[in-house]
Amino acid sequence: xxxxxxxxxxxxxxxxxxxxxxxxxxxxxxxxADLRPFLQAPEDDEPVTEAEAEAVAEAREESARGDTLSMExxxxxxERAA
Numbered sequence: 001x002x003x004x005x006x007x008x009x010x011x012x013x014x015x016x017x018x019x020x021x022x023x024x025x026x027x028x029x030x031x032x033a034d035l036r037p038f039l040q041a042p043e044d045d046e047p048v049t050e051a052e053a054e055a056v057a058e059a060r061e062e063s064a065r066g067d068t069l070s071m072e073x074x075x076x077x078x079e080r081a082a
Contacts, residue, residue: 002010012020028036048056062068 012023015023028039031039
């Protein structure tokens with residue numbers, strides 16, 4: 001059984017341009033206003049540096065080990081530090 005996200009992707013792929021345009025306008029109307037600028041921002045096209053790639057690999061390793069913090073821990077620490 002397809003997930004709702006997969007079903008939605010399939011519908012969009014089958015839609016005419018007119019349908020897709022109409023659906024997009026409806027979705028954008030429901031999107032919180034503070035998130036809309038992210039849709040208009042240019043895609044990051046700068047190459048990943050070696051240091052960034054190493055940092056991502058390290059973060060993935062930490063996550064795989066379970067060496068993570070919950071959102072409560074992160075926000076709790078930042079509030080105490082402020």
